[in-house]
Amino acid sequence: MQSRKRNWQERLANLEPKPKRRRRSSEEVADRILEAAAEEFEASGYAGATTAAIARRADVTEAQIFRFHESKQALFRAAIFTPLNRHFADFQARTAGGGALEGKDVARAYIGELLDFMASHSKMFLSLVVANAYSPDATKGIDALDGLQDYFRKGEAMSQARVGESPRIAPELMVRVSFAAVLANLMFRDWLFPPGMASDGEIRDAIAAFVIEGIEANGPV
Known part of the structure; x- marks a missing residue:
């Protein structure tokens, strides 16, 4: 008897209308x-x-x-470029000015921030690299990344103010080469640094030293 009652109750429950999804x-x-x-x-x-x-x-x-x-390319640009722009704008806001730090300490702190930023969004950068390799029309260069362009413009202005009118290496090239060095070391880290070669801190210090020495081609930081 109890079994029949339970079966009947289950049938009634199944007949009840399910709430519609909002x-x-x-x-x-x-x-x-x-x-x-x-x-x-x-x-x-x-x-x-x-x-x-x-x-x-x-x-x-x-x-x-x-x-x-309108297309997969348009969707890619909206899905990847929009958050990257937002992240670059936030990165710029957080790293504006050196505070109490000076000279190379500012540069090291800034490069450390850049490494952290790239590491936390490495999949987005990888998507951009792969898309550019297989379908350049999907990315159309960095012109669409206003936040990255702003980062480059600020770096160029800082470099120009430091080295004057006749730099050995043009500031617009220097800031992009430095950015590429940081990005490449991060994205190809597993290829470049076998397990046991160096700690995370040692790798970060080496990247910072390399970039700073490159920047100093135009004069001391």
């Missing part, structure tokens, strides 16, 4: 698509990511994706 606003759908796209591009790279996989992550249809973004 309808998401257009803004919520757009935000979720960007979040899912960033996750998919970081996980699979530009070439491996598909709009179908992004749609599954976002719990939307591919048609909804294309209502907001």
Whole structure:
């Protein structure tokens, strides 16, 4: 008897209407698509990511994706470049000025901040590198990264003020080469530094020393 009663109760429970899922606003759908796209591009790279996989992550249809973004390239730029711009702007705000530090100590602290920033967003940078290698139209250079451009402009201005009108190496080249050195050492770290060769601190110190010595080609820091 008890068994029959329990079965009947279970049937009644199954017949009860399930609560409808709340309808998401257009803004919520757009935000979720960007979040899912960033996750998919970081996980699979530009070439491996598909709009179908992004749609599954976002719990939307591919048609909804294309209502907001005309192509996979446009979606990539929105999903990757937008947060990178935001992170660069935050990085610039946090590292503006040297405080009580002077000279090489400022440079080391700044390079340390840059290393931390790149390490925490390494997948985004890797996605950009791979996308640029396999589909340059998806990235179209760094012009779209306003935050990075601002970083370069500030670095050029600081370098120009330090070395004057006739530098040995143009400031616009110096700041970009320094940035590339930090990025390359981070992205290819597993290839460049076998286990046991050096500690994290030693690698960071070596990168900072290398960059500072390069900067000093235009005169002492």
